[in-house]
Amino acid sequence: MPAYPAELTEIWDGAGERLIVRPIRAEDAPALDAFFHRLSPEDIRLRFFAAIRELSPALLTRLTRLDYASDMAFVAVRPASGAIVGVARLVHGEDQAAAEFAVVVDDALKGHGLGVHLMQLVLDWGWRHGLRLVVGEILADNEPMLDLARFLGFRLDHLPGEAGVIRAELRAPAPAAA
Numbered sequence: 001m002p003a004y005p006a007e008l009t010e011i012w013d014g015a016g017e018r019l020i021v022r023p024i025r026a027e028d029a030p031a032l033d034a035f036f037h038r039l040s041p042e043d044i045r046l047r048f049f050a051a052i053r054e055l056s057p058a059l060l061t062r063l064t065r066l067d068y069a070s071d072m073a074f075v076a077v078r079p080a081s082g083a084i085v086g087v088a089r090l091v092h093g094e095d096q097a098a099a100e101f102a103v104v105v106d107d108a109l110k111g112h113g114l115g116v117h118l119m120q121l122v123l124d125w126g127w128r129h130g131l132r133l134v135v136g137e138i139l140a141d142n143e144p145m146l147d148l149a150r151f152l153g154f155r156l157d158h159l160p161g162e163a164g165v166i167r168a169e170l171r172a173p174a175p176a177a178a
Helices: 026-038 041-049 057-062 114-127 144-151
Strands: 009-013 019-024 074-078 084-092 098-105 133-139 155-156 165-171
Touching: 009 114, 019 026, 019 114, 019 155, 026 057, 026 084, 074 114, 084 114, 098 114, 114 144, 133 144, 144 155, 144 165
Parallel strands: 098 133
Antiparallel strands: 009 019, 019 074, 074 084, 084 098, 133 165, 155 165
């Protein structure tokens, strides 16, 4: 398994505070669980398409122990407390040239650019690692997420047979001409 990519750590200034943005680590499981419990029921529904109350230990392990060669998640962390306030991730499916994205940001930081920044980081990582396509499913009533996807250039289409779900799709940028 590849070593932890510490070189991808950076500082993000926005919404009146300075955050550390870095790849997620296995030891982030308790902080990720705490972040989940701070999310509103509506945020949980919009992110997971269901009203779930807990992240199982197995799911927390899956979300925090990554093979950094194939999957990536960036977290935004408050330096003083270690609290996670945002996360964006890419997870490969069977097709290694495609991945699914997910992003969620603390209510207090929404609308300040953190979600865009986290998504741009995972997208840039994906393009550098050979991804050709990033996709995601968004509930049709999740206007902020639809706006984020549009801003980032995703193509949005209704998912056939799922009236309330939008498929977001973004193809890798064309290579620069030499």
